[in-house]
Amino acid sequence: MPKITPNLWFDTQGEEAAEFYVSIFPNSKITNVLYYGEAGPGPAGSVLTVDFELDGQPYTAINGGPEFTFDEAVSLLINCADQEEVDYYWSALLADGGQESQCGWLKDKYGMSWQVVPTGLDELIGDSDPARSQRAMKAMLGMVKIDLAALRAAADGR
Template sequence: MPKITPNLWFDTQALEAAEFYVSVFPNSKVTNVTYYGEAGPREAGTVLTVEFSLDGQDYTGINGGPEFTFDEAVSFQIGCADQEEVDHYWTRLTADGGQESQCGWLKDKYGLSWQVVPDELGALMTDPDPERAQRAMAAMLKMQKLDVAALRAAADGA
């Protein structure tokens, strides 16, 4: 299978965003930066693309201009081992202008949507006991940042 690299369109903040993302995720780095030349369409010497890796997943950011922006139709899901990881990513990605949303969703300060999800959520939602799964679902629908203990308690009927 060919390698698939998500390409993220920014106005002018591709390098700033890449540096932010590599500061949030472990084992991450900016791997290459290219610049506009005399041919344009932007000012020569300004950042054109930024290649970066977030814990082994490659991305490219492009400073393409204000014509396109992010929306919730595309989001990145972060599978978190526990509440500590949920809290870490939630706090970092909502900092400095990020926006909290519902059911573990948020937008970072660049407008990119993320789902910060505890790994345990899948098991709760697919519990063989449909009533237990529905209680967990009902609890999740009332949350912004997901709370693992509260989800477990709801599933257990507590």
């Protein structure tokens, strides 16, 4: 089966964004940078694409111009092991101009949407006890950054 690589469209900040992302995630690196030639359409010598990996997952950033921008229809989900990881990624991705949203969603300074979610959220929201599940869901809907301890407390009726 062929590998599927998400291709992220930027105006001109693809390399800057890739450097930002690889600085946040462990086991990450930039693997290749291609430049526009004389044929364009970008200025000769400027960055065309940046191939990079985030913890082994390949991505490509393309500097394609201002025609397309990110929106919430596509987001990258970070499955965090615990609250400490949630706090780390939340803070790192909001750095230098990111925007908080709700229910664990944020936009980084480049406009990319992320879901920062702790392990255990699915079990709480999908609990077989409907009352417990609904209490957890109601609590989550009132959160910006997910607080797993508060969700557990809500699910337990505390």
